[in-house]
Amino acid sequence: MTDQVCVTAENLGHRFPGTDWLFSDLNFSLNPGEVICVTGPSGSGKSTLLSLLAGWEKPTSGAVHRTGVERVQWVFQNPYGVPHRSVADHVGFPLLQQGLSRLDADTKARDLLARFGLGATADREFSALSGGEAQRLMLARALAVSPDLLLVDEPTAQLDRVMAASVAKTLTHLAQEDVIVVIASHDTDVVSQASYLIDLGVTHAEVGSE
């Protein structure tokens, strides 16, 4: 049971010095194959919760237990790439680090790109991609690392509705990868496809209406 990949939040709460509690008493357990959506309005602490799950920030209260998690990948709201390197090179890079030959890495990279609808862009420079393409490229690159935990921050914020829907669909397919996927988003498409919802707006709803 212990070597099973699992991320557990126990009475998790966080506040920054001088701010109110963003959230508190969160208890949940995340397993591979699940797509979890963290939702809530801007400033509600979605990115902060992701960084706690990654272990990049210490929670103010409670704890995050990561079992069997070796590789964490983070896909940011603003895609980052090397402007003049090719799209295929971006996805091939993590594979090369794993010891693959250039040929094998390139083949696998093109497969991954095709899954994100980027097959035709493989030989372009990163700087030639649109925001949506770059966002999907980041997802393909993150998957090339074979992460146990994939954190995706506002993946559809930069995209038009059609593209957003397509990315949302791709993200839910990631569940089949045996990856714990946590997506911070208030996009209804993403929310509706999630297998699990953490609504940071709701935890504070006690202050608000309804």
Next chain:
Amino acid sequence: MRFSTIIDEAQRNVVSGTTRMGVGFLVVSALLAVLALADLLTIAGIQNTTERYVASGSATRGLVAAHSVDATACDALASIDTIQSSGAMVSSTALRFSAAPAVSVQTFAASPGFSAVLDITDPVPGGVWMEANLAATLHARVGDIMPTQLGVIQVGGIFAWPQDGRDQRLSFAIVIPRLPSEAFDECWITAWPINDANDILLRSTQLAMSSPGEIGQINTRLGTNYDAYAEFSMRLTRFTPLGALVVGLSVGYALSRLRRLEYASALHAGQTRSAQLLTCAFEALTWSAPSALLLIVIIWAVTAAFSIGETNAVLGIVGRVPLIGAAASILGAMIGCAQVRERNFFRMFKNR
């Protein structure tokens, strides 16, 4: 990561312009060139000063001991490495030219080595050595045969003896070579670099030590203690290798800092630090090595073209600037790269 992959990645970064090879090459070359040329100019300046000092007779010393200088021993001193020329002389009877009988010209007799002290190259054998102003007055040229009240003489060589503070006895004078069979009055040596032992050597040419002769510098106007070696070793530009270190470290570091997001992202993508540092070093090598090569060629060409010192020696001194600069560039790039943390990636994005 395979070694061949590291090379391949570095190459792709270079070709794609990610390395900014041109920027690195131009900036580091320009800055190092300034340092190297500054040192070259300084060294050339010291050499120039030294040459003027030696040419003025400031490096020439004479022992005066009437009728007791061994001219053969004096001539032999020139065979010592640090003594460039030596020769004995004694004043002789005045001379009148048939063309200008009113003018009495002072003459000196000198041992064969004295022509070198006068800086005469290839004197005509059997000819006399004429001071340049006198030659100009008489319209005399090397090889000319001129009648005098003592018979015909041939101009075997002309030497410059400007009025720049040097012993003026040789001004407007004629020096007649004489075999060193008898004792002379004076022994002169031109020695560079200046060495206190030279005076001891000079004294060794005196035959009778009953009354020690006087030793003096032929020209004291430029000072009696110009120390070119001290000038060289205390020159400000001796710090240029240190400057090259700073330049290389800064340029390499700056170029890596520009890429810190890329490096953080690469770490996040699973690249090991050692693979990253090696890639970074190879990329820095692609602009720092050509820069060093180019600068060494430039330094060599400038040194040779303007005959600054001994080319190899100067190259050995000034060439440290491009070499240290190139090595420091690679080191600086690696330091800049090593400072990047994977968590920087996350921080950078959270703050965007």
